[in-house]
Amino acid sequence: xxGVEGHIRxxxxxxxxxxxxxxxxxxxxxxxxxxxxxxxxxPLTAYAILDLLRDEGFRAPLQVYRALEKLLDFGLVHRLESxxxxxxxxxxxxSQHHAVAFAICxxxxxxxxxxxxxxxxxxxxxxxxxxxxxxxxxxxxxGTCRGCGQAATN
Amino acid sequence: xxGVEGHIRxxxxxxxxxxxxxxxxxxxxxxxxxxxxxxxxxPLTAYAILDLLRDEGFRAPLQVYRALEKLLDFGLVHRLESxxxxxxxxxxxxSQHHAVAFAICxxxxxxxxxxxxxxxxxxxxxxxxxxxxxxxxxxxxxGTCRGCGQAATN
DNA sequence: ATACAAGATGTAACTATGTAACACTGATGG
DNA sequence: CCATCAGTGTTACATAGTTACATCTTGTAT
Ligand SMILES: [Zn+2]
Ligand SMILES: [Zn+2]
Ligand SMILES: [Zn+2]
Ligand SMILES: [Zn+2]
Numbered sequence: 001x002x003g004v005e006g007h008i009r010x011x012x013x014x015x016x017x018x019x020x021x022x023x024x025x026x027x028x029x030x031x032x033x034x035x036x037x038x039x040x041x042x043p044l045t046a047y048a049i050l051d052l053l054r055d056e057g058f059r060a061p062l063q064v065y066r067a068l069e070k071l072l073d074f075g076l077v078h079r080l081e082s083x084x085x086x087x088x089x090x091x092x093x094x095s096q097h098h099a100v101a102f103a104i105c106x107x108x109x110x111x112x113x114x115x116x117x118x119x120x121x122x123x124x125x126x127x128x129x130x131x132x133x134x135x136x137x138x139x140x141x142x143g144t145c146r147g148c149g150q151a152a153t154n
Numbered sequence: 155x156x157g158v159e160g161h162i163r164x165x166x167x168x169x170x171x172x173x174x175x176x177x178x179x180x181x182x183x184x185x186x187x188x189x190x191x192x193x194x195x196x197p198l199t200a201y202a203i204l205d206l207l208r209d210e211g212f213r214a215p216l217q218v219y220r221a222l223e224k225l226l227d228f229g230l231v232h233r234l235e236s237x238x239x240x241x242x243x244x245x246x247x248x249s250q251h252h253a254v255a256f257a258i259c260x261x262x263x264x265x266x267x268x269x270x271x272x273x274x275x276x277x278x279x280x281x282x283x284x285x286x287x288x289x290x291x292x293x294x295x296x297g298t299c300r301g302c303g304q305a306a307t308n
Numbered sequence: 309a310t311a312c313a314a315g316a317t318g319t320a321a322c323t324a325t326g327t328a329a330c331a332c333t334g335a336t337g338g
Numbered sequence: 339c340c341a342t343c344a345g346t347g348t349t350a351c352a353t354a355g356t357t358a359c360a361t362c363t364t365g366t367a368t
Contacts, residue, residue, distance in 0.1 A: 027316065047353070060319060065355065081235040082292050084325095084354065101277070103286045116280055119273035123255070123295065126270055131300025132257045138236050140292040141277065146285025181345065201324070214348060219326070238325065238354095 032056050033067035034076055034088065042109045043085035080104065080111070082140045087111055101139035107148035179228075186210050187221035188230055188242065196263045197239035234258065234265070236294045241265055255293035261302035 026034065036052050037044060044052075046064045058064065068086055071077035078087050080102060090113045091100075099120050103112040116139065127134050180188060190206050191198060198206075200218045212218065222240055225231035232241050234256060244267045245254075253274050257266040270293065281288050 029317075045354075047355095057318095061355070062319085062357095063317075066316080081294070103281065103284075103288070105286075106289070112284065112286070114280060116273075116276055118276035119270075119280075122270055122272035122276065123293070126268060126273075127257065127295060127297070130257075130266065131303065132259075132266070132295065132297055133303050134257070134295040134297040135260070136296045138292060138294040138296070139277070140235070141281060141286065141288040142290045142292070143281070143286055143288040149285065149287050183346075199325075201326095211347095215326070216328095216348085217346075220345080 027067075027070075029058075029063055029067045030070050032058070033064060034071055037071075037077060037086060037088040040088075043080050043083055043087045043104075043111055045083075045085045049086070078102070078113070080140060081138050082142060087113070089113065091115075099137045099139075101141070103141045103143065103145070105145035105148055106142055107144055110145055112145070181221075181224075183212075183217055183221045184224055186212070187218060188225055191225075191231060191240060191242040194242075197234050197237055197241045197258075197265055199237075199239045203240070232256070232267070234294060235292050236296060241267070243267065245269075253291045253293075255295070257295045257297065257299070259299035259302055260296055261298055261305075264299055266299070 032053055033049055036049050046061060046068065049064045049068075050058055050061055053064070068077060068079075072079060075098070076089055078089055078100065079085075080087060083104065087102075099115070101114055101116045101119070103114065105111075119139065120137065123134070123137060126132075186207055187203055190203050200215060200222065203218045203222075204212055204215055207218070222231060222233075226233060229252070230243055232243055232254065233239075234241060237258065241256075243254075253269070255268055255270045255273070257268065259265075273293065274291065277288070277291060280286075
């Protein structure tokens with residue numbers, strides 16, 4: 001087993017398909033994990049993925065973590081540090097964007113992925129000024145999304 | 155026990171004292187945890203704090219987590235999401251700044267706390283535009299600090 | 309074909325991080 | 339005196355992630 005074709009639908013939170021990833025080098029377990037994350041409409045913890053893949057033969061957390069490690073390398077998946085959870089990248093050509101930000105609604109659980117160019121530029125400037133070389137940047141906003149905010153005031 | 159005076163030195167990574175916090179409402183356990191974080195020259199996990207406070211009578215993680223929860227509320231301590239660890243706030247008048255960023259050196263473990271105003275403004279603008287109300291913003295740069303970067307190229 | 313190397317997988321055991329539940333204490337205000 | 343509340347102590351539990359080792363698969367060199 002070395003190279004199951006991974007051609008997987010990318011959905012928005014509403015289920016609308018907005019793109020696909022085609023990565024020729026996904027192995028069986030990587031495809032299973034990536035497929036699970038794409039079908040989910042929100043972030044999943046590694047153990048949640050494990051439970052969803054019991055029927056496919058998954059038995060141990062390491063099977064999930066190994067697949068996730070590769071998917072993170074490929075840029076197909078992001079880790080949400082403040083949730084200890086993982087989401088499929090929602091940007092179809094994501095291999096490019098190494099710095100990205102997330103807005104996480106604490107009411108409905110939806111996650112919006114965006115690229116805050118100005119913020120990243122400012123952070124880069126700060127880093128340059130004080131001699132810090134960033135390897136990975138984490139930006140996560142926890143709060144309430146438009147829908148949930150409106151619902152609360154109705 | 156209700157109100158041990160907490161007047162505690164704030165040190166930089168080099169041990170230099172750069173300020174103090176005076177908070178009249180710190181309880182015994184809160185003072186012990188806060189003091190431990192201030193003496194440390196880097197972030198500590200909750201279990202590391204627990205081990206450092208065994209001699210003071212700490213026995214269970216909840217004693218640490220309960221103190222940390224309050225210290226986080228008071229703004230005296232920050233949580234580093236990407237490390238599952240905690241640091242004393244290095245900004246003496248920190249009660250004000252609710253949004254802050256960290257540059258974490260993966261070589262030496264030092265953490266620099268800073269306030270990236272322009273980045274925060276940009277993120278606020280993005281949030282406003284898409285109806286998201288942020289309650290807490292996490293910004294963490296993982297990389298290499300000036301000293302460690304220079305050491306690597308020497 | 310045979311042999312080897314690299315990558316992928318399976319499994320058990322373990323460490324690390326964080327919580328729930330319940331009991332107890334000491335202060336505060338009727 | 340009694341109710342209440344915040345803080346504390348302790349046990350057990352739940353969640354998250356890793357180490358170690360064996361096996362299997364596939365590509366490649368001989
Ligand atoms: Zn992405
Ligand atoms: Zn929402
Ligand atoms: Zn601070
Ligand atoms: Zn360093």
